[in-house]
Amino acid sequence: MKKILPYLHPFFFALYPIIELRNFNIAYVDSASLVRPILVSLLSTALIWGLLRLLTREWTRSGIATTLIVVIFFSYGHIFLQIQSTFGEMIRHRYLLLVFAALFALAVWFIFRRMKNADRLVNFLTVAGAFLTLFSLAVSIQHDFAVYQSAREVRAAMESARQEADQSNVGARPDVYVILLDAHTSAYALDKYFNYDESAFTNRLEELGFYVAQCAQSNYPATKLSVTSTFYADYHREDTLFPLYSSLVVETLRAQGYRVVTFENRSQGHFSFGEDLRLSRNQMLAGKIDLTGGLSEFEFQLLETSLARLPFDMPALIPGFDLAQQKETEFYEHYQQTFFILNELKRLPAEVEGPKLVFAHFLVPHPPFIFTADGKFDWNENEVDGYLSNVEFIDSQITGVVQEIVAKSKIPPVIIIMGDHGPSGVPSKDTPHLRMEILNAYYVNDAARADLYPNITPVNSFRVVFNNYFGTDYPLLEDVSYHAGRFEDFTPENAVSNECMGSR
Template sequence: MPALVALGLWTSLLPQITYASATSGEPSGNVLVAWPGWGVQQDLGSIAGTVERFQIWTSAEPERGVATVWASLIDTSTSEVLRQTTIDISPTYSPFIRTLSFPPYRVPNGQQMSLLLQVATFETRYVVFGLARPNADYANVALNGEADAGIGPLAFAHVRTGNGLRAAILGEQSGRLRLLLAGIISLLAVLAHPRVTGQVGRVTHTVQTHGGALVKRAQAQVKTGARTAAAESSGTSNRLLAIPWFPWLAVAVPILHFAATNDVHFDVREAAMPLVAGLTLVSVSMICLRVLVGDWNRSAAVLTIAIVLFFAYGHIDLALDSRVDERALVATVIVAGVAAALHVLRSRRSIDSWVPFLNITAAILLLFPTASVLSDAGAFLSQTSPTEAESTEYLTRHLLPDGVSSVDRTRPDIYYIILDSYGRDDALGGFDNSEFIAELEDRGFYVASEATSNYLYSLQSLASSLNMAYLDDLGHRIPGSRSDLLRIGRENALVAILKDLGYFYVHLESGFVLGDEAPSADLEFKFTPAGVLRNSNRSVADESLFDRQFARSLIATTILGAIAGQTFLRDDHSALPWYAPERTLQMFDVLSKQIEGSDPKFVFAHIVKPHRPATFDQHGNFVSGTTMDVLGVRAHDEFGPTHDPSVPDAYIGQLIYINSLVLNTVDNILSHSDNDPIIVIAADHGRADDYPSHAILAAFHLPSSGTSDLYPSISSVNHFRYILDYYFDLDIGLIEDVQVDHELEKYDFRSAAPLDRG
């Protein structure tokens, strides 16, 4: 029992945790007031490693609106600005906790830094900062260069995310206590069993004197087992079932199930390498356990216990709604696994009779995800692509049977920005979004007040709108499978027509499966932890295991995801996942800058925001959530500590921040464009759950009186039918605006029966 308790304490130190590596303490009640243009400066002392996030306590002048603060990390000795960021401070009657997120900075040895917080010069209200109690570790806060401006230092904490054991060694209080207890109880466990020392000596002597014989015997046993398995395979079905196949089946089930249930987000081919790696690891583990245990069946049982708990961890966390501290949950799962394995190894009862039952059960569990994955794989392998010579005619035949006619007209740059799951103003659950709509209208946009999408989910909606047709009305390209939908979305009529008109196609990779590949793109942007990469599209075959979003998302649902955290799972040059807040900021940043390339340009960006998870709050802070979805993504449906009570829910909070990014991006596009550009900002579908899912945002900036014939109820399928006809006289024509009701996994649109078009 002491050994199991010690094991639980040791394993509770494995998960990644967020902890304060340096802090001046929490607010004491004293505050410092700073007016517009004033700067609050705090010496940070010696912080080693990488600096990225700080927590401070602050508030803006009550009842006066949000105030902007410029935050900077300063080299104390040279006054060089090392990193900068901006935050918006909400008005409250007492300081509340805020998180400052700087670009990562690796601190050289011995460098002293200070934190400068300056209220923006254009502000008209003051900002209050919370102070900690005076202490010897940090100097009192300075104001406008004057030392000792307040009674105590600025209340701050430098926070890091790292391994719990490392945090304990560095001084994290609860971790240090568990580390101490784990060491003491481990020592007591050893002292309580003095035979351990003698046993170790005997084992060492045995290994030294009989090691060669043991190895030879083990090799002979392995060969004998292999010969026995081969003989049994040619025997009766009962003998075949008596072979312990279930560990290999057990590792395949969760991998293929994850691929089958998340096929909208991932390419099914990405499951191949994790599956091969899992099966290989099981094979090696089985041989090692057989050598140690001396029994194939018991080895298989122990290994299967480990596999089940490894993959079940995320589901256990989800079932508990993340109410249990991750450190305690990891320790509980590992201790339970060790206890179960010891029971199997020490039991005198034979488990041979259970092997056929376990084989059959595992095979049945594997049957359904395998069928789904093989169906997708078969559809992919059987699909055919048009030749380059017939590409444009092939892709546009359903719209322009006679091909794209040449035009001699001005060709403005075109920006097509999809904001995923952005609901229409009247379909946001009572939230008043009219201020944002008015800002768009002030910039020359026509906002369709009754706009709708034609489909309920992203894959179907984007495939339809990019081809300007209903999915059951695409003629020779009507999709019959998910792979067909992906193909017609990636190789679409809109891009084919615009390229034929001389447009330079710029594609911003989305992280969503349809937007991860753009075969016709002239310039492609990829978004990574290391920054934005140009023209860096790699095929699945070129990527290592952990470059792939599928493998990283799968591992995030396992116990390894809790132990290793994102630092292990992330490759700085692998694509950021679709939900990552860093991806959103990088995409808006690219759109805001002048993009190099031939004119005119067609720029397509599918930004998977404000779609959940809500990784931003209304101020743009990165937030953490409390529940986990099937992708291992924290769903962020609850509020963090920076929540403004005036915001009804996390989705709306994120939407508010996205609004600010959109307006800033539009301003930049308009300012650096030589000719007035076409800008379409639209959702692929509306807000999810119990909201009108067809009701979407659709805003059009169309130069040369292009909005004159637009109408309030225009739907996604007609957006570019209208634009291409107005500017290029292609005579495609508008079609009826219809809302199609369908299931998420509706991929086959070849049925002769008409769809339910409500």
């Protein structure tokens, strides 16, 4: 063991920043999202150390230099962002790079020319790296274990709170589709804030048999908060985001023999459904971890807080590096995945035996705005035009999708088409009210339709569905929209009124 320890410190420092960044965003990043960054980090560290060993013919000092490179790489972005937030735009990469380069050159000179006792520094780096990594890992594991324990407790609580279906009142079990259009606002908001008429889309949904809640708002302004409360059919009352596999909706439907089907996308780390089937264009490790697809939101944040942000901020530094081309390549994967989900949804009624709960999360009209109105790939950086063209595109596609789902289903399905919050990536239009306005449309039986109303919020969606399909008697909750992202801020002071209802 003593012979191995001196060779571990570069890998400790390669692990620590990734785990710690996850801890900083722990409610939104699941542990599976760490696998690919950790693999890349460890392999890159080993490669750098191997190259330095070839150049210096010395393991100990080249290992110290490797740790130095790793620390510089992962700390650069954090330091740049901190200085920028403190002093504004006065800080530029060229100046900070000079400082880092000078410190690096001085450190390398000291390591290879002046340092007499390298073993002492190795021991310090090993202990420090191990402490930081293990402490950070413990925090991460503690959170995951707490979520697991909480999920068990919530599941037990749900068992007591979950009303058993009245079997005498349960007919044939319909497939249930939740189609989430990320950042899709309401027709009312599109008209008021964007001067855009979406009536052709909402009228078409109504022709297909949907009830469109014209004044619907989200309960929360962020995806994970909104979706979790939808599937738990309740407001967030604890300071933990529980996994969706223990939610009221999933537990109720599983008790009725439903399978869970989801789709892979760039934000898959947000949710843990315990799905029976996850459909993806990419080959996945153990059916859970995508090693070949585009960068996740967590990986983008990791790049932004490291030295890897340089090519994106200063593409001229790297000959042949085309930032626009790199982004378009990444966005095109998202473009293809969107069409994959659209096409697979049409096939599901016939190809996957029911009953099933299907969750399809479209990152449209969420940025990047890469769809023209007629479905061509075009990265539009104009925030308003881009948002509206993406709204027009996804509206035109969804009507055809739900029409086929209904036509191919042996039993009339339940379909909920919802936004999770209002527009993202349109800062010139952003207001608390716009952030909370959402699309909310239901394809349900006549009994459920009679219980729907214009300003229904997602926490009540499945209460209405279960009461009218499974004979439960869940009371409807007060419809409240909290424009806040932290649990302690879900207070009446941060509740947003419904402008749409006030205008009626």
